[in-house]
Amino acid sequence: MDQDKNVSSFTRLDILIQYYLDRVTPYVVARWLTNLCLLIVFVVRIISIHGFYIIAYCLGIFLLNQFLLFLTPKQDPSFADDDDHAPSLPTRSNEEFRPFMRRLPEFKFWYITFKAFAISLILTFIPILNIPVMWPVLVIYFIVLFVLTMRQPKLIADQAPAAIKEGEMANYFGRKIAIDASMSIYQFLIAVRQNGENLTNDSGETTSHLMGMFYRTIRMIENGIKPVYVFDGKPPQLKSKELEKRLERRTEAEAEKTKAADAGDGEAFDKFARRTVKVTREHNDDCKRLLTLMGVPYVDAPTEAEAQCAALVKQGKVYGVGTEDMDALTFGADVLVRHLTFSETRKMPIREYSLTKALQGLGINFEEFTDLCILLGCDYCDSIKGIGQKRALDLIKQHRNIETILKNIDKKKYAVPDDWAYEQARQLFKVPEILPADATDLKWTEPDEDGLVSYMVKEKGFS
DNA sequence: CCTCTATCAGCAGACGTG
DNA sequence: CCACGTCC
């Protein structure tokens, strides 16, 4: 990287130095022993002559600074920092593709400290630098620099062992992946439209969802991925409050939509039409039919599709969950794959999240992680106002569970909701209603081409 | 002043072609 | 590699 810098100022001396540097590179232990010796000499000298304290201070600060840089992983610009709503995941690169790049590599760290020791030592021979300093001044100086230094690397705790892996579709050849069907259908219904309306066949039935599901599934199969779609069941009781809100929002949008239609405002109509989209029984049934014809299995979840997906992972029936929804981790799916679908068209890399590694990185266990997610806000209950990602994680790390947190926080500052149902929410995450392992039989078969053709072309008007 | 949080708006597919 | 139009 800074080879470039060196190139620009090529002199004989530089070449010579570079030559020796290259030669000593392999001897890690010897190099650091050398530095240690220099340090000892320096300390002995400072102590024996009772002076040059300021140089010792500067050296100390400098070393601290460099050490932190050494500990800090290299910032990857493509990782803008992902998490917000859901699990606060440590953002770090991945293990196999890039091993943990340090911002300051070991060799550079050694070289720079070597120079620092040498220069400091030399400086102690220059009498004019033996400035008498008052101790308090040095202490203040130290604190200022320390604060500045600590702030620079974003958060030292950020260094999680690779919880996120990036890859391409090809890496998932032969893998079985569970997918939340309702979610996909929803996306198709919203995205696939023309002139504000969904695509339909001659008799006016919507076909957007079939379109999307057909192509997306084909693409996955082409890449050797074996998808299994999971359909939503009826939502749990706790979610009803949340659902009411959504219904309200939708009826509101409905009203706006008709208003826009009367006013002839096409754009507004389009906008509100998207908000009124709802996945119906018919959509689900259409897709199930399509999947059967394609030889792709599906599962009817008793309640939440995400929970069932996670269960399939835990039961070892699939490799991971393909979703954009971080709740899958809260349900205990160890592997979550994002951007699985559109990685090829847009060059969005597929990101694979590992629950165990994320937990390691955050320094908490699964129960604490569940509590953390509840604090951050889930569909099942309210969260505490004034506690967001940072404070929630701090609180969990400090108190380890919600009960203890509740005992310890200032209730005046942070209003805890009345009848806060966090315990039930926790139960839902911990023991969600799911199908037992033997109730799901996942078989991928050859597509029924004739059946497909007759269904798609004759019934739904595809060509 | 800076940091953290809450809130709101906007957006959401896949393909082939030029 | 993009913007754009079409899919039903």
Next chain:
DNA sequence: ACCTGCTGATAGAG
């Protein structure tokens, strides 16, 4: 009888 999120910008509180 009922079904979803994320991102980014912005304002406000502490």
